[in-house]
Amino acid sequence: MNKKFPVERLVHQRGFRALLFCSTFILLALALACSPAPDQPVTTAANNDPDQLLRQMSEKLAQSKTLSFKVNRTLDPALVEGRDVPETTQVEISVSRPGKFQAKSGNKDYVRQIFFDGQNLSVYDETMKLYATVPVAGTIDEAVAKIEEIYGFTPPLAEFILSDPYLALNKIIKTRAYSGREKIAGVECHHLSLYGDTADSELWIGVADLLPRKLVATFKDIESRPQLQADFSDWNAPTLDDKVFAFVAPADAEKIEMVTEAQMIETSAKQGGAPANAAPEKSATPTAGKKGT
Amino acid sequence: MKRTKRVFSGKYLSEKLQSVVAAGFLGAVFLSSASLAPAQYGVARRTTVVSGPNRTVVARQTTVVRGGTALPHGYIAALPGGYRAVVVSGARYYTVGGIYYRPQIYGGRTVYVRVHI
Numbered sequence: 173m174n175k176k177f178p179v180e181r182l183v184h185q186r187g188f189r190a191l192l193f194c195s196t197f198i199l200l201a202l203a204l205a206c207s208p209a210p211d212q213p214v215t216t217a218a219n220n221d222p223d224q225l226l227r228q229m230s231e232k233l234a235q236s237k238t239l240s241f242k243v244n245r246t247l248d249p250a251l252v253e254g255r256d257v258p259e260t261t262q263v264e265i266s267v268s269r270p271g272k273f274q275a276k277s278g279n280k281d282y283v284r285q286i287f288f289d290g291q292n293l294s295v296y297d298e299t300m301k302l303y304a305t306v307p308v309a310g311t312i313d314e315a316v317a318k319i320e321e322i323y324g325f326t327p328p329l330a331e332f333i334l335s336d337p338y339l340a341l342n343k344i345i346k347t348r349a350y351s352g353r354e355k356i357a358g359v360e361c362h363h364l365s366l367y368g369d370t371a372d373s374e375l376w377i378g379v380a381d382l383l384p385r386k387l388v389a390t391f392k393d394i395e396s397r398p399q400l401q402a403d404f405s406d407w408n409a410p411t412l413d414d415k416v417f418a419f420v421a422p423a424d425a426e427k428i429e430m431v432t433e434a435q436m437i438e439t440s441a442k443q444g445g446a447p448a449n450a451a452p453e454k455s456a457t458p459t460a461g462k463k464g465t
Numbered sequence: 466m467k468r469t470k471r472v473f474s475g476k477y478l479s480e481k482l483q484s485v486v487a488a489g490f491l492g493a494v495f496l497s498s499a500s501l502a503p504a505q506y507g508v509a510r511r512t513t514v515v516s517g518p519n520r521t522v523v524a525r526q527t528t529v530v531r532g533g534t535a536l537p538h539g540y541i542a543a544l545p546g547g548y549r550a551v552v553v554s555g556a557r558y559y560t561v562g563g564i565y566y567r568p569q570i571y572g573g574r575t576v577y578v579r580v581h582i
Contacts, residue, residue, distance in 0.1 A: 282574075284573070284574065286573065295570045295573055295574075297570070297574070297575045300568065300575055302557075302568050302570070302575055303570075304569075304570035323571075323572070323573070324571070324572055325572040325573040327573070328506070329506055331505075331506060344505055368505075370505065371505055371506075387506070389505065389506055391505075400506055402506070426556075426557045428557075428567075428568050428569055428570060428575075429569050429570070430569070430570040430571070431569045431570065431571040431576075436536075436537065436571060439537050439539075440537035440538075
């Protein structure tokens with residue numbers, strides 16, 4: 173007499189064993205089909221770590237000996253002197269590590285270029301056909317620091333061309349968060365929210381290539397909370413000739429002086445810090461015959 | 466990025482701050498300073514702080530300046546309409562309405578300083 177429980181009886185039936193085998197096979201096949209291919213990005217807790225993603229993006233940028241990319245940058249009016257509508261500018265940047273970069277920015281109002289060849293910094297106002305060249309030697313990192321210290325400005329989005337972008341970004345980011353995945357211009361991206369003392373930024377990094385795709389910075393220390401938006405595109409690692417970074421003045425361009433921040437502060441101090449729109453007073457006299465520095 | 470701090474006289478105060486100063490703190494000794502914060506993504510900021518007695522901050526205003534320090538008196542960021550270029554002693558100047566300007570590069574862009582010729 174068969175005393176087995178109904179389930180046990182079922183298991184011992186030949187048809188059920190075949191069904192069980194087939195089901196297991198199908199489940200295994202499905203599991204394999206659904207797992208990502210080795211060359212595809214894998215979503216794990218580790219690569220949803222915003223700090224890790226920033227580091228990976230930084231490493232990706234730093235690894236490239238040469239780099240070129242485009243940025244469509246929009247600045248709210250509060251970020252541009254004398255404007256009451258947003259300013260959109262196209263910026264093209266070429267980099268050759270460790271010591272060369274060139275940036276061209278422009279819109280319907282102006283076109284400007286900055287050249288750094290490891291020895292000299294040149295700023296060329298293509299619209300007005302004016303240029304200035306000053307000696308600035310060193311690596312890109314050293315040049316960016318010197319340009320800011322001596323000449324009081326930073327090339328646009330310089331944080332992304334330094335030898336360690338993470339280090340530069342980490343200085344201005346206090347806290348960070350992973351905000352999910354989104355498509356930017358058709359590219360699947362990690363969305364990071366980065367919070368700093370003076371600006372909060374949203375940064376989108378490509379899932380597959382770990383390159384920055386979009387940046388929106390909100391300057392919260394300004395009442396109107398103006399934004400800078402940068403849409404990155406055309407990332408390449410091309411072969412770049414040294415000529416790209418060496419400025420050769422066009423025949424119809426005139427050399428003028430590049431004023432340092434110290435000179436401008438001194439001028440301001442002599443005037444008692446008068447704002448630019450104050451009543452005119454005695455101003456500088458040109459040096460006859462001098463054609464810049 | 467290196468943080469720089471510059472001391473200016475009170476003429477950088479906005480109209481609002483000037484009115485505050487005039488209304489409430491006339492006669493007091495103030496120290497106003499403009500601190501140029503490190504540029505972020507190519508955008509620099511200047512914070513004007515007005516300090517009262519015992520270094521208490523009585524007002525603060527932040528503005529953004531593309532390039533470096535705000536342009537001092539006599540400088541303009543763009544030429545007025547109708548200007549024309551002239552060459553004086555081999556150097557290029559621009560003139561409009563009887564006023565002459567000499568171009569210079571400052572803050573990565575061209576600025577124009579008013580000059581007497």
